[in-house]
Amino acid sequence: MLTLALGSGALSAAQALNVRVLVASGPQLTVRLPVTAAPDPASSLAAAPVPENAWTVSAGGANLRLNGQDAGSPTLYLPPAPGSLVTVAGQTYRGGVLLRAVAGGVQAINVLDVEDYLRGVVPAEMPPGWPAAALAAQAVIARTYVSARINPALPYDTCATESCQVYRGVAAEKVSTDAAVRATAGQVVAFGGRPASTYFSSDSGGFTASSAEVWGKNLPYLIAQADPYSVGGPRAHWRLEVSAAQVAQAAAAYQVRVGTLRDVRVTRASESGRAQEVTFTGTAGVTRLSGADAGGFVRALGAASSRAALSGPVGPDTPLVVEGSGSGHGVGLSQYGARGLAQQGQDHLRILGFYYPGTALSQLAAAPGTGRAVLAQFRPLPALLPPAPLALASSHGE
Incomplete structure (x- = not known):
């Protein structure tokens, strides 16, 4: 593995625990990092900042190529250092980056302390304006x-x-x-x-589901x-109408074959109120989906949650009404x-x-x-x- 420094101190010990996050992949990637020139021992002046380094990274054969030149290695590691930043494909990350030649392309893997990683995760998963205890x-x-x-x-x-x-x-x-x-x-x-x-x-x-x-x-x-x-959520209660064609398409994805659909119902629900059995009635007979497939079918209709009820009759001019609560x-x-x-x-x-x-x-x-x-x-x-x-x-x- 070829290892390069991210400026002075880049090879110092990492913090308690690092995580490696695949952040980009493709035929070629642009990687940018700010560096500082090493101080001149003969000068009393502080080191001057050097403009950002920008590399176009691609793969040639088994090795990486940097700006079109063979790097001599299938991997390139720019290790994390305190305060270090790296920009990959236009996005800036804390820490360093590991570049890998993979199947004719390049993977960019951000390497950083777990706590710094969470700084970019929590606001992406929950609104930052919510109460402190929820964010924690x-x-x-x-x-x-x-x-x-x-x-x-x-x-x-x-x-x-x-x-x-x-x-x-x-x-x-x-x-x-x-x-x-x-x-x-x-x-x-x-x-x-x-x-x-x-x-x-x-x-x-209003009711959590079990993993079972x-x-x-x-x-x-x-x-x-x-x-x-x-x-108080936007999907606390919702209702949608699904055309007969959309219902048939979703059913076909689960290998339901009953001819022309006439009726679709949730015939068994779990303790949490989520679909555990859906019964389909058509011109060629009756069949059922159960367990995870029942919930998956309801979600395939466009429902935000499988905690839902289906109205039943389906026809060319009669959409299936799906009503439920929750999201996810x-x-x-x-x-x-x-x-x-x-x-x-x-x-x-x-x-x-x-x-x-x-x-x-x-x-x-x-x-x-x-x-x-x-x-x-x-x-x-x-x-x-x-x-x-x-x-x-x-x-x-x-």
Whole structure:
């Protein structure tokens, strides 16, 4: 691996734990980094800033090419240093970058401290103007998510898109979310001594879903439970009309073959009110979808959530009416619920304790010499505080 310095101090020890994020890939990428000229020992003047270095990085054969010249290596590492920045494909990130020649193209992997990474994640996943406790809860589950994926044996740990968790680098950073990251430094949710699966969605619609009903995977802390705190979202309640052609197309994607559709209904719902069985009636018979396929079909109709009811009759002039509540899969933390709990005065630990019951709060660190994440200092997450009693006005004669 070819390693270059990002100015003086670039080869100094990294902070506690680094994460490697795939931020761009393509036939060629432009990489820019600001550098400072090394001081002249014969001069008393401070080093003058040098204009930004800009490289066009591509692949030629097995090696990378820099501005058209063979780099002599399939990888190029610009290591992170305190305060270092790098721009890849027009986006600026903290830390350094690892460039890899892969299948005739180039991958750019941002390498940075986990806490700096979260500064570009939390505001991309939750509105920065929301209450501090909700932002802190989002910071902890984002840190938990990535800590479970740090694996030095792989080329990178996570990606920057919704396929992983959204990461937008320096441009996304906000004062409020930076404060949430600092306030929760190192905190993760743990279960059985390992990072918990901290799934979250936008709005539970008033009732969280279990991991078993959505994905067929039973995790004891991802349960179906009433969630009266998840209110006020734009998808709290919704209704849509779906044409017969759209319904048929969605059904065909699930291999439903009943001739011309006449009726579609949710015939069994889960404890959380999400579709667990959908029955299709047509000119050629009756068939059913169950489990995750039932919920997937409802979502394929354009529904924001599978916590929905279907009106039934379908025809050329009769659209299928879909009515429901919530947005997303509903498993784990509801972001609107976290906001509601924060508005009621609950802190981030109690928010996490509600949405991931039976889990513990732990502290994240790096295993010496390995770059791997380890957890320590486990303690149970607290339950919600009881609501404050209403003040009763006194009156004479009582």
